Amino acid sequence: MTGTDIEAVIIKELRKFANDTTEVSPDTNIVRDLNLPSLDVMELVMSLEDDLDISIPLDRIADIETVQELAELVRTLSTKADV
Amino acid sequence: MGIMDKFKDLGTAYDDVKSAGRDPFSVRFDEILSPTEGVIDGKKTILLGTNNYLGLTFDKRSVEQAVSVLRESGTGTTGSRIANGSYGWHQRLENDLAEFFGRRHAMMFTTGYQANLGIIATLAGRDDHLVIDADSHACIYDACKLTSAQVTRFKHNDPVDLGKRLSRLKSQGGNIIVVTEGIFSMLGDKAPLREIAAVTKKFGAYLVVDEAHSMGVLGVNGRGLAEEQGVEDQVDFILGTFSKSLGAIGGFCVSNIDDFDLLRVACRPYMFTASLPASVVASVVTSLEKVQKGQFLREKLMGNAKRLYDGLQSAGFHVGPDVSPVVAVQLPSPEMAVAYWNALLDEGLYVNLALPPATPMGQALLRSSVSAVHTHQQIDKAISLITKVSRDFGAIIPERITSVG
Numbered sequence: 001m002t003g004t005d006i007e008a009v010i011i012k013e014l015r016k017f018a019n020d021t022t023e024v025s026p027d028t029n030i031v032r033d034l035n036l037p038s039l040d041v042m043e044l045v046m047s048l049e050d051d052l053d054i055s056i057p058l059d060r061i062a063d064i065e066t067v068q069e070l071a072e073l074v075r076t077l078s079t080k081a082d083v
Numbered sequence: 084m085g086i087m088d089k090f091k092d093l094g095t096a097y098d099d100v101k102s103a104g105r106d107p108f109s110v111r112f113d114e115i116l117s118p119t120e121g122v123i124d125g126k127k128t129i130l131l132g133t134n135n136y137l138g139l140t141f142d143k144r145s146v147e148q149a150v151s152v153l154r155e156s157g158t159g160t161t162g163s164r165i166a167n168g169s170y171g172w173h174q175r176l177e178n179d180l181a182e183f184f185g186r187r188h189a190m191m192f193t194t195g196y197q198a199n200l201g202i203i204a205t206l207a208g209r210d211d212h213l214v215i216d217a218d219s220h221a222c223i224y225d226a227c228k229l230t231s232a233q234v235t236r237f238k239h240n241d242p243v244d245l246g247k248r249l250s251r252l253k254s255q256g257g258n259i260i261v262v263t264e265g266i267f268s269m270l271g272d273k274a275p276l277r278e279i280a281a282v283t284k285k286f287g288a289y290l291v292v293d294e295a296h297s298m299g300v301l302g303v304n305g306r307g308l309a310e311e312q313g314v315e316d317q318v319d320f321i322l323g324t325f326s327k328s329l330g331a332i333g334g335f336c337v338s339n340i341d342d343f344d345l346l347r348v349a350c351r352p353y354m355f356t357a358s359l360p361a362s363v364v365a366s367v368v369t370s371l372e373k374v375q376k377g378q379f380l381r382e383k384l385m386g387n388a389k390r391l392y393d394g395l396q397s398a399g400f401h402v403g404p405d406v407s408p409v410v411a412v413q414l415p416s417p418e419m420a421v422a423y424w425n426a427l428l429d430e431g432l433y434v435n436l437a438l439p440p441a442t443p444m445g446q447a448l449l450r451s452s453v454s455a456v457h458t459h460q461q462i463d464k465a466i467s468l469i470t471k472v473s474r475d476f477g478a479i480i481p482e483r484i485t486s487v488g
Contacts, residue, residue: 037440038440039440039445042217042236045236046217046236046238049235049248049251050247053251054251055212055233055235055248055251055252055255056235057212057233057234057235058227058233058234058235058236059227059233059234060233080255
């Protein structure tokens with residue numbers, strides 16, 4: 001899966017939590033721009049784990065701010081899982 | 084930006100809750116009359132939210148024992164067991180707990196919160212994986228913050244989802260530790276422990292169960308959900324508390340694992356906090372005997388739980404999925420829950436107000452906890468008061484209430 005594909009999956013999942021009118025792009029700051037509570041962030045992680053069939057440890061999420069950064073983390077974890 | 088500015092939103096939410104009447108997070112009891120009755124604002128009030136499952140807080144023998152040891156041993160230990168040493172009562176209770184659970188080892192903590200925090204965070208090391216139920220108590224989430232292990236959540240009470248997540252971790256190396264609870268504290272639902280244990284063992288993982296709300300309550304001998312579901316041999320670590328069915332304060336862990344005592348010099352929430360006063364420990368020693376022989380109390384407790392659960396359900400309220408001593412009424416909004424809670428207190432009924440984010444699925448709950456020593460009259464009065472308050476608010480439209488959650 002390419003970085004763009006992963007971003008698309010993340011944006012699709014984020015739309016479930018965000019206000020319909022809010023624009024979500026790779027540069028969107030997940031917590032600040034979308035006002036996502038920490039519980040929703042954990043639910044988002046759970047959904048992404050299922051969509052992408054990987055494990056995303058919660059401690060790795062702490063430093064993530066943007067959709068792009070999350071996609072990069074997911075890509076790294078996917079590569080690791082494939083090894 | 085001031086140091087307290089980050090709490091601004093929290094402060095606003097707290098003010099909103101308080102503006103509806105009392106402050107639900109700092110209720111003051113003028114007097115505690117018994118395990119089921121107290122005085123609040125000069126009014127005699129039924130206590131239906133104190134987790135006093137077996138009603139042992141005023142047990143005559145436990146109180147006498149505590150008083151006698153208080154005179155013998157003084158008011159406190161003034162330090163940790165690592166630094167200041169143990170009293171005979173500490174070791175006595177650990178031996179009794181190990182025997183009660185049929186395990187080789189027991190270790191006690193100053194609170195149940197610390198037992199979960201300490202054991203879970205310490206067991207899970209840097210290369211390990213902690214896999215927790217998504218609806219876990221805050222102390223388990225706090226253990227996840229303290230641990231250096233990687234943390235994954237599985238869907239609440241869903242063994243199939245757990246299996247899916249364990250299968251993703253199996254190739255990553257490190258130990259896997261699965262954590263769940265006996266009775267979940269908000270809705271009173273039980274874990275499907277037999278199925279969770281089977282999946283956990285299939286993947287060669289360790290299983291930790293917090294029996295805080297189920298010890299003394301479930302199982303013929305009161306050993307909790309693992310006993311009730313016949314899977315004690317598959318649970319590697321049982322965690323629990325002295326502050327519910329045992330009527331005091333403190334926490335514990337029991338296990339058969341080799342080298343268990345190394346945790347005493349590795350587990351920081353055990354090492355760097357003052358130990359329980361001997362008087363408290365002595366009261367728990369006596370209460371534990373009561374719990375062990377407490378089959379009659381357990382039958383009364385479950386009878387009361389069923390009476391409250393069935394009564395509220397047939398009055399049109401939506402309650403949790405399992406009959407247990409924790410009975411939570413689900414209400415359509417936090418505002419309504421706050422209004423109910425205040426009105427019930429005016430009527431002389433104390434329950435817990437549980438609001439998001441502390442509740443599953445963002446629910447607003449009136450949480451009750453039943454005791455074996457509640458009388459049928461008290462339970463019936465509680466049902467009629469909750470129903471009355473609901474009518475007063477014009478909200479008892481069962482379709483509307485049952486559509487929530």
